[in-house]
Amino acid sequence: MKTMTCKQLGGACDKEFHADSFEEMAELSKKHGMEMFQKGDENHITAMKEMQELMKTPEAMKEWFRDKRKEFDALPEDK
Numbered sequence: 001m002k003t004m005t006c007k008q009l010g011g012a013c014d015k016e017f018h019a020d021s022f023e024e025m026a027e028l029s030k031k032h033g034m035e036m037f038q039k040g041d042e043n044h045i046t047a048m049k050e051m052q053e054l055m056k057t058p059e060a061m062k063e064w065f066r067d068k069r070k071e072f073d074a075l076p077e078d079k
């Protein structure tokens with residue numbers, strides 16, 4: 001298992017996610033983002049808008065994912 005924070009994944013808080021794969025990690029972060037969005041959390045709404053802006057450019061999105069995956073791969077395993 002590895003740990004990444006909401007902020008590390010383009011979010012807005014220090015909540016930690018624990019996952020075995022980057023796909024799982026991205027999924028957890030997305031779920032949390034949606035939850036916070038629905039709660040009307042302003043910081044997360046802003047972060048999500050930025051992500052949506054990024055998604056308009058598939059190349060930029062791909063690059064973002066590649067960078068985050070690298071970050072994930074470089075992390076040490078949780079003890």
Ligand SMILES: [Zn+2]
Nearest residue numbers: 006011012013
């Ligand atoms: Zn968050």
